[in-house]
Amino acid sequence: MALKLHNTLSGKKEDFIPLDPQHIRLYACGPTVYSYAHIGNARMAVVFDLLAELLKHSHKKVTYVSNITDVDDKIIAVATESGEEIDVITKKYADIYNKDMAALGVRAPDIQPRATEHIQEMIDLTALLIEAGHAYEADGHVLFDVPSFPAYGGLSKRSRDEQIAGARVEVASYKKDPADFVLWKPSSKDEPGWDSPWGRGRPGWHIECSAMAEKHLGLPFDIHGGGADLKFPHHENEIAQSCCAHGHENDITAFAKYWIHNGFVTVEGEKMAKSVGNITLVHDLIKSYPGEVLRMTLLSAHYRQPLDWSTATIEQSKSFIDRLYNILKDIEDVQAEDATIPDDILEALHDDLNTPKAFAALNTLAKEAAAQKSPALKGQLLAAGKLMGLLQQDPNEWLGYGQPGGDVDASEIEKLLAERQEAKASKDYARADEIRAKLDEMNIVIEDTPQGPKWRKAS
RNA sequence: GGCGCGGUGGCCGAGAGGAUAGGCAGAGGAUUGCAAAUCCUCGUACACCGGUUCGAAUCCGGUCCGUGCCUCCA
Numbered sequence: 001m002a003l004k005l006h007n008t009l010s011g012k013k014e015d016f017i018p019l020d021p022q023h024i025r026l027y028a029c030g031p032t033v034y035s036y037a038h039i040g041n042a043r044m045a046v047v048f049d050l051l052a053e054l055l056k057h058s059h060k061k062v063t064y065v066s067n068i069t070d071v072d073d074k075i076i077a078v079a080t081e082s083g084e085e086i087d088v089i090t091k092k093y094a095d096i097y098n099k100d101m102a103a104l105g106v107r108a109p110d111i112q113p114r115a116t117e118h119i120q121e122m123i124d125l126t127a128l129l130i131e132a133g134h135a136y137e138a139d140g141h142v143l144f145d146v147p148s149f150p151a152y153g154g155l156s157k158r159s160r161d162e163q164i165a166g167a168r169v170e171v172a173s174y175k176k177d178p179a180d181f182v183l184w185k186p187s188s189k190d191e192p193g194w195d196s197p198w199g200r201g202r203p204g205w206h207i208e209c210s211a212m213a214e215k216h217l218g219l220p221f222d223i224h225g226g227g228a229d230l231k232f233p234h235h236e237n238e239i240a241q242s243c244c245a246h247g248h249e250n251d252i253t254a255f256a257k258y259w260i261h262n263g264f265v266t267v268e269g270e271k272m273a274k275s276v277g278n279i280t281l282v283h284d285l286i287k288s289y290p291g292e293v294l295r296m297t298l299l300s301a302h303y304r305q306p307l308d309w310s311t312a313t314i315e316q317s318k319s320f321i322d323r324l325y326n327i328l329k330d331i332e333d334v335q336a337e338d339a340t341i342p343d344d345i346l347e348a349l350h351d352d353l354n355t356p357k358a359f360a361a362l363n364t365l366a367k368e369a370a371a372q373k374s375p376a377l378k379g380q381l382l383a384a385g386k387l388m389g390l391l392q393q394d395p396n397e398w399l400g401y402g403q404p405g406g407d408v409d410a411s412e413i414e415k416l417l418a419e420r421q422e423a424k425a426s427k428d429y430a431r432a433d434e435i436r437a438k439l440d441e442m443n444i445v446i447e448d449t450p451q452g453p454k455w456r457k458a459s
Numbered sequence: 460g461g462c463g464c465g466g467u468g469g470c471c472g473a474g475a476g477g478a479u480a481g482g483c484a485g486a487g488g489a490u491u492g493c494a495a496a497u498c499c500u501c502g503u504a505c506a507c508c509g510g511u512u513c514g515a516a517u518c519c520g521g522u523c524c525g526u527g528c529c530u531c532c533a
Contacts, residue, residue, distance in 0.1 A: 011463095031533070040533045073531075158462050158529075181530060205531040227533030228464090234531070263464085264527060271526080300482085301472065306465070306526070316471055316483045323482095326496075348473095356473045360481035370497095429492055436494075447495050454496090 001058065001343075003350045005223070006304060008155060008231060008259040009252065013352050018222055019257060024055050024062040025217040027256065029209055029226035029234065030112070032069040033093035034078045036281040037100050039298075039309050040265045040272060044227050046295055046389075047262045047303045047353070049106040051225070053387055054349050057341070065216045066109040067209060068094045070116050071202055076191055086192055090116075100282040103291035104298070105389035113212040115203070119194045121211035122203045125245050126183045126196075134244040139174035140186035142198055146179040149240045154252040155259060156232035181237050183207050206237035210245070213238075213256070219246060224256035228263055228304075235259065262303045268310050280309060290398075293318045295389055299355040320359075321390065322399065322459070324381075327370040329395035331378055339379030341387055349387075358388065400457030413444055417453050420446075 003016040018024050028048040031041045045066075052064035070090035079086045098108070115122075126142050129135035134148045146152050182204035187193030193200040213221065219242060226235065239255050248254030264271075267278045285294055297317040301307045342365060348357035362384055369377035385391030396402060402410075416435050423431035436446055439455065447454045 029533075032531090038533080042533085044533045156462075156528080179530080229528065229532055232462090232528060232530085237530085262533075264533080266526080269525095273532085304464090305472085308471090310471090312483085313471060319483060320481095330497080354473070356471095356481075360473075363481060424492080427492075433493070445495060447497095448491075449496080456496095 001346055001350050003054070003058070004352050005258055005260060006352050007257075008261050011157075014258070016222075016258065018059070019220060021059070022061060024059045024223075025221035026052055026055065026062065026064045026223045027209070027213045027217060027221060027225070028064070028066045028109075029230055030066040030068050030109075031097055032072045032074060033090045033097060034072065034075040035093060036283045037093075037097045038272065039267070039280045039282060039285065039294075040227065041097070042101065042104055042106075042282045042294070043265050043298050043303075043307065044225075044262055045101045045106045046104055046298045048225050048260075049101075050299065050349075050355070050388065051223070051260070051353060052109070053107065053389070054353070057346075057387055063111065063217060064109045065111045065113065065213065067212050068097070068112055068114045069205070069208060070094065070114050071192060071208075072115075072205065087116075090114075096283060100286065103286045104282065104295045105291060106295075107389075111216050113216060115208040115212070118208060118211050118215065119203065121215050122207045123184070123194075123196050125207060125211050125214075125241065126203075128245040129183065129241060132244060132247070134240075135183055136176065137198055138176070140199060140201070141174055141182055142184040143175060143180040144183055144237065144240060144244075145176065146181070146240065147177050149244050149249060151243070151250060151252050152179070152240050153236065155236050155239055158232065181206065181233065183241070206234055207241055209234070210238045210241040210255075214242060220254050221256055223258045223260055225260035225262070228261040231259075231261055263301075263306045266306060266308045269308055272309075289314055289318065290321075292390055292393070293321055296321055296359075299388070300359070302356060303353050318459075320363075324362075324366050324385075324391060325393070325395040325398040327366045328378075328381070328391065329399060329401070330370055331373050332395060334373050334378050335375050336382050337375040337379040339376055339383050341384045342380050345384045355388075358384075362388070400459055401454060402456075413439065413442070413455055417446070417455060421453065 004013045005016050006012070007014045026048070028044065031037055048064070048066065052062060055062045075086055075090060079089055082089070126135060129144065130137070130142065135142055135144050184196060184198055184201050184203055186199055186201040191202065193202050213224070224235065239252050242255040243249065243252060246254065266272060267280050270276055270278055272278055272280060282294070293314060297314050298307070300313065300317055342361065344361040345358050345365070348354045348361055351357070362381070365377065365381050365384065369381050382391060416439055420432045420435040423429070423435065439446060443458045444455050445458045447456070
């Protein structure tokens with residue numbers, strides 16, 4: 001089945017043709033670890049997790065690399081403010097990031113390189129760029145010489161002149177050209193720094209991804225991704241660095257062949273920003289909702305569309321997933337067969353990750369599985385769910401059946417249920433309803449079935 | 460200002476020239492002592508104005524709204 005992906009380079013959906021069919025190589029820009037991951041970080045992580053899984057489904061060998069940026073001026077700012085050591089901060093937030101993403105069903109990337117572990121590679125790459133005449137040293141900085149790369153702007157489709165015309169930020173005096181960007185910058189004594197041919201300093205932001213992608217995947221590789229906001233300047237600059245360092249001044253595909261960008265997340269209709277005060281953290285969300293619900297919410301819109309994050313959409317996803325687990329509960333006695341994922345679901349995902357369409361197909365499949373109580377269909381449902389990172393939990397546990405949890409006393413509930421049964425048997429419905437109301441107060445829902453009453457925790 | 464993206468039924472959200480998308484919510488029904496859970500039935504929507512076409516939500520032009528990026532924000 002052919003995979004189609006929207007390539008930012010062409011602005012079109014293209015057939016994905018691997019550079020090396022024996023080994024698919026994928027890179028996605030990960031977070032800068034100076035704070036908790038927000039829902040926008042999570043969207044990127046979930047989308048590329050799904051893409052990696054999909055690739056792995058149809059290719060034997062796939063390497064998915066997603067980095068951790070652990071050297072950055074924002075991190076320095078946090079360290080200065082809090083008094084904590086930089087590596088303490090980065091380690092803390094990298095760990096939290098990984099835990100939070102795991103809660104969303106994000107599988108660990110095959111390689112998760114850290115910027116600080118690739119300083120030498122960045123220095124080497126920078127040196128190559130100077131040698132090739134694409135970078136220069138000025139005022140302790142090393143800058144990429146943008147005019148030396150005529151193809152610059154090919155990804156974000158903006159000419160150099162447009163950028164200058166629209167620039168809102170004052171241009172540093174040491175730049176030869178306003179569009180030039182930093183490869184290496186000097187560090188003061190109390191800033192983190194590494195020795196380099198240009199003195200003690202630290203890398204610019206863009207160079208790390210060029211260095212890490214090249215080291216772990218080799219050039220060119222198949223797919224490079226990240227949030228839409230990274231198109232410019234980050235990805236544009238990565239292309240400039242990597243292509244120019246290796247003599248591909250005229251070929252912007254010499255770094256990565258397909259560029260995939262996920263859309264932005266807004267929160268209750270507003271841009272998520274510190275200034276608005278609506279940064280929505282995964283760390284907080286997972287206290288209120290199962291990670292699987294959040295994952296589905298993130299996948300409920302096509303990845304390139306803007307996604308508005310709201311309580312209403314989370315609740316919708318929850319209702320949908322609850323129903324799927326209800327179906328799995330209904331057919332819990334059906335032994336799932338080993339099964340492949342149905343074509344309609346695979347086709348939807350292969351069509352540029354059309355997750356909404358895939359959910360529709362998953363829904364149809366679930367209904368059929370419930371109606372037919374078929375081992376094959378149940379197997380298909382679980383297999384499809386697995387690929388999408390969903391439906392792998394125990395349905396009874398998910399729905400709260402027979403799971404006492406810390407705050408409920410199962411024996412007390414059973415006692416009340418028995419009492420209610422007695423009341424019902426003697427047609428004392430007032431008493432029966434009273435007991436049900438009491439259980440309701442305990443957050444327990446009763447379901448009468450032909451096999452007797454069942455109870456579950458309300459969610 | 461420059462370069463993009465988008466406006467689909469109460470809500471979310473696919474589709475992209477001739478269509479049952481799907482979901483959530485809601486209504487009615489079955490079931491139930493009443494509920495819960497489940498099942499069945501029910502929605503003819505595509506911002507606006509022109510145009511192309513036998514036919515447009517889908518193509519073209521314009522308008523109006525919303526929104527993203529424009530040197531380190533996923």
